[in-house]
Amino acid sequence: MIEIIQTGPFNTVQDLGRTGFRNIGVTTSGAMDPLALKAGNSLLGNETGAAVVEVQTYPFKLRFAKQTAFAVTGADCGASLDGRMVQPWCALPIEAGQVLELGQPRVGTRAYICIAGGIDVASVMGSRSTSLRGAFGGSEGRFLSTGDVLKLGEVSTALNFPATGLAVIDPAFALTDFYPANEDGALVVRAIPAGEHALFGADAERFWMQTWKISTQSDRTGYRLMGEPIKPTTPVEMRSHGVVSGVVQVPPSGEPIIQMADANTAGGYPKIAGVIEADLWRLGQARIGSRLRFVRATHAQAAAVEKAVATFIDDVRSTSRMVCDALQAMK
Amino acid sequence: MSASVAKITQPVEALALGRNGARVSPIGSRAFLLEATGEFDLASQRRIWALSRAVELWSETLEIVPGMTNLLVVLKMTPEDPELLALRLLDAWEQAESIDLAGRTIEITVTYGGEHATDLAALCDRSGLSDREVVRIHYEGTYRVFALGSAPGFGYLHGLDPRIYMPRKTVPSLNMARGCVTIGGMQTGVAVLTGPNGWNSIGFAELQMFDPMSATPAVMAPGDTVRFVPASIEL
Numbered sequence: 155m156i157e158i159i160q161t162g163p164f165n166t167v168q169d170l171g172r173t174g175f176r177n178i179g180v181t182t183s184g185a186m187d188p189l190a191l192k193a194g195n196s197l198l199g200n201e202t203g204a205a206v207v208e209v210q211t212y213p214f215k216l217r218f219a220k221q222t223a224f225a226v227t228g229a230d231c232g233a234s235l236d237g238r239m240v241q242p243w244c245a246l247p248i249e250a251g252q253v254l255e256l257g258q259p260r261v262g263t264r265a266y267i268c269i270a271g272g273i274d275v276a277s278v279m280g281s282r283s284t285s286l287r288g289a290f291g292g293s294e295g296r297f298l299s300t301g302d303v304l305k306l307g308e309v310s311t312a313l314n315f316p317a318t319g320l321a322v323i324d325p326a327f328a329l330t331d332f333y334p335a336n337e338d339g340a341l342v343v344r345a346i347p348a349g350e351h352a353l354f355g356a357d358a359e360r361f362w363m364q365t366w367k368i369s370t371q372s373d374r375t376g377y378r379l380m381g382e383p384i385k386p387t388t389p390v391e392m393r394s395h396g397v398v399s400g401v402v403q404v405p406p407s408g409e410p411i412i413q414m415a416d417a418n419t420a421g422g423y424p425k426i427a428g429v430i431e432a433d434l435w436r437l438g439q440a441r442i443g444s445r446l447r448f449v450r451a452t453h454a455q456a457a458a459v460e461k462a463v464a465t466f467i468d469d470v471r472s473t474s475r476m477v478c479d480a481l482q483a484m485k
Numbered sequence: 486m487s488a489s490v491a492k493i494t495q496p497v498e499a500l501a502l503g504r505n506g507a508r509v510s511p512i513g514s515r516a517f518l519l520e521a522t523g524e525f526d527l528a529s530q531r532r533i534w535a536l537s538r539a540v541e542l543w544s545e546t547l548e549i550v551p552g553m554t555n556l557l558v559v560l561k562m563t564p565e566d567p568e569l570l571a572l573r574l575l576d577a578w579e580q581a582e583s584i585d586l587a588g589r590t591i592e593i594t595v596t597y598g599g600e601h602a603t604d605l606a607a608l609c610d611r612s613g614l615s616d617r618e619v620v621r622i623h624y625e626g627t628y629r630v631f632a633l634g635s636a637p638g639f640g641y642l643h644g645l646d647p648r649i650y651m652p653r654k655t656v657p658s659l660n661m662a663r664g665c666v667t668i669g670g671m672q673t674g675v676a677v678l679t680g681p682n683g684w685n686s687i688g689f690a691e692l693q694m695f696d697p698m699s700a701t702p703a704v705m706a707p708g709d710t711v712r713f714v715p716a717s718i719e720l
Binding site for chain 2: 346349351394422456
C-alpha cells in the first residue's frame with residue numbers, strides 16, 4: 155500500500171488507457187507521457203501498462219507501507235526519499251515507512267511514480283485509468299487527495315535492485331537520433347496533414363510556418379494554442395466523427411486545439427493535422443506557456459520512430475532483468 | 486543539410502483519397518477516417534454499419550468508431566504505406582452492403598422550454614418559427630441513433646427536421662447541464678455530462694444514459710429508435 159501525504163489537484167492514477175470504448179463515447183484517458191510509464195514499468199519488471207501515479211502539480215508526497223521497489227520517470231522533479239536525493243529514471247528498493255517527495259519539475263511537467271506490481275485500483279471497463287469526465291476508474295474517478303490509500307498489485311517474480319539503484323537513460327537522450335531538436339526554444343512536433351488541410355488554403359502554410367504558444371487553457375483534455383489565427387476559406391459544418399488524441403482541430407476562433415488523453419471521442423471542428431503517435435509523449439511533457447512548431451511527417455517516418463521507441467522499451471526490460479539477475483548471482 | 490532532414494522539410498501532399506462516394510483521410514499516424522460524401526441519410530449510415538463490421542475483423546484494427554456517415558479506424562501500429570490502407574478501406578466501402586440494425590425503441594420524456602432551454606430563442610430567430618412550433622417539430626420527429634460518441638453513452642440522433650437545423654455555437658456554453666436536449670447542426674441528442682457544450686439546448690430530460698459498472702454501459706446503441714415525449718412545455 156501507499157498513502158498520499160501531500161498532493162495538489164489534478165494528480166491521478168493512470169495506465170495506458172481504456173481502449174475499445176470510443177464507439178460508446180468513452181475517452182481513452184491514460185498517461186499523458188505513455189513512454190515514461192512504459193519505461194518505468196519495464197525497468198521494474200511490471201507489465202508494460204501497469205497503473206502508476208501521474209503527478210502534474212507539486213509538491214507531492216507519499217509513504218510506502220511495505221518493502222517494494224519504485225522508479226520516478228517523466229519530468230525531472232528533484233525527487234527525494236526521506237530527504238535524500240533520488241535519481242530520475244532509476245529503480246530503487248524501498249523499506250516500509252519511507253517517504254517519497256516530488257518538488258517542482260526542472261524539466262518537463264508530468265512525473266510518473268511507478269511501483270513494483272503497479273497500483274491496484276479496481277479495473278473499470280478494462281483499465282485502471284482515471285476517467286475524469288466520466289467520474290469513474292482510478293481512485294473513485296477523481297483526483298488523488300491527501301489521505302488516500304492505494305493498494306499495490308502482487309509481484310510475481312520480484313527483481314532485486316541494488317541499493318544504489320538501477321537507472322535507465324532518459325529517453326529524451328537515448329532516442330535523440332529519432333527526435334528533432336528544438337528550434338529557437340520551440341518544441342518541434344511532427345504531424346500529418348488531416349482531412350480539412352486543403353480547406354485552409356493559404357492559411358495552411360501559416361499553420362506550419364509559425365510558432366504556437368501553449369495557452370493557460372490547456373490540460374489533459376487538450377492544449378489550446380495561441381498565435382496568428384488560421385481560417386478555412388469557406389465555413390464548414392462537419393458531420394460528427396471519431397477523433398484520436400493528437401488531432402489538431404481549428405475552432406472558429408482560428409486558434410488550434412490539440413486534443414490530448416482526456417479528449418472527447420468525437421468532434422466536428424475542421425482538422426488541419428494530426429500529431430504522430432510517437433510524438434504525443436513529448437507534448438505530454440510540454441509546459442503551459444512554452445512554444446511549439448509543427449513539421450510535416452510521413453507515415454513511413456512515423457512508423458520508423460514507433461519501432462525505435464518499442465525497441466527502446468524492450469531493451470529496458472531485458473537489460474533490467476539481466477542486471478538484477480547478475481547482481482543476485484554475485485551475492 | 487543532411488538527406489534525412491531534407492526529407493522531413495519536403496512538403497508532403499495531404500493524403501485524401503476519394504472514390505465512389507467516399508473519401509479517406511488520416512488523423513495522425515494510426516487513425517484513418519472514411520467519410521461517405523453523399524447524403525446525410527439512413528442509407529449511407531447502413532453502409533457505414535456494414536463497413537464497421539467488416540473492418541472490425543481486420544487483424545491490424547485496434548478500434549472502430551462509427552460516426553455520422555463516417556467511420557474512424559484506429560490501427561494497432563502506424564502503417565508504412567497509408568495509401569494502401571486507404572485503398573483497402575475504399576474497397577471495403579464498395580463491398581459494404583447495406584445492413585439494418587434491429588434496435589430498441591427508447592422514449593425520452595422531455596421538459597421543453599424552461600431554465601435549461603437556453604438557446605430556444607436563438608433557434609426561433611434563426612428558423613422564423615415560434616417556440617411552440619420548434620418544440621412541436623422536435624417531439625413529432627422519429628430519430629435513429631446513428632452513432633455514439635463525444636461523451637460516455639451520448640447518442641447522435643438522425644432525423645431532425647431541416648426547419649430546425651441550427652449550427653453549433655461559435656462560443657460553447659461553459660456549463661451546460663447533463664440532460665439538456667440539444668440540437669447541433671443537423672443532429673440532435675441529450676447531453677450526458679455537465680460541462681462545456683457547443684450544441685443548442687431547447688429542453689431537459691431526466692435520464693441516466695451510462696453506467697460504467699454495467700456489462701452494457703451505454704443505454705443507447707446504434708440502430709435504436711428514439712422518440713421524445715413532451716412531459717411539459719414551459720414557454
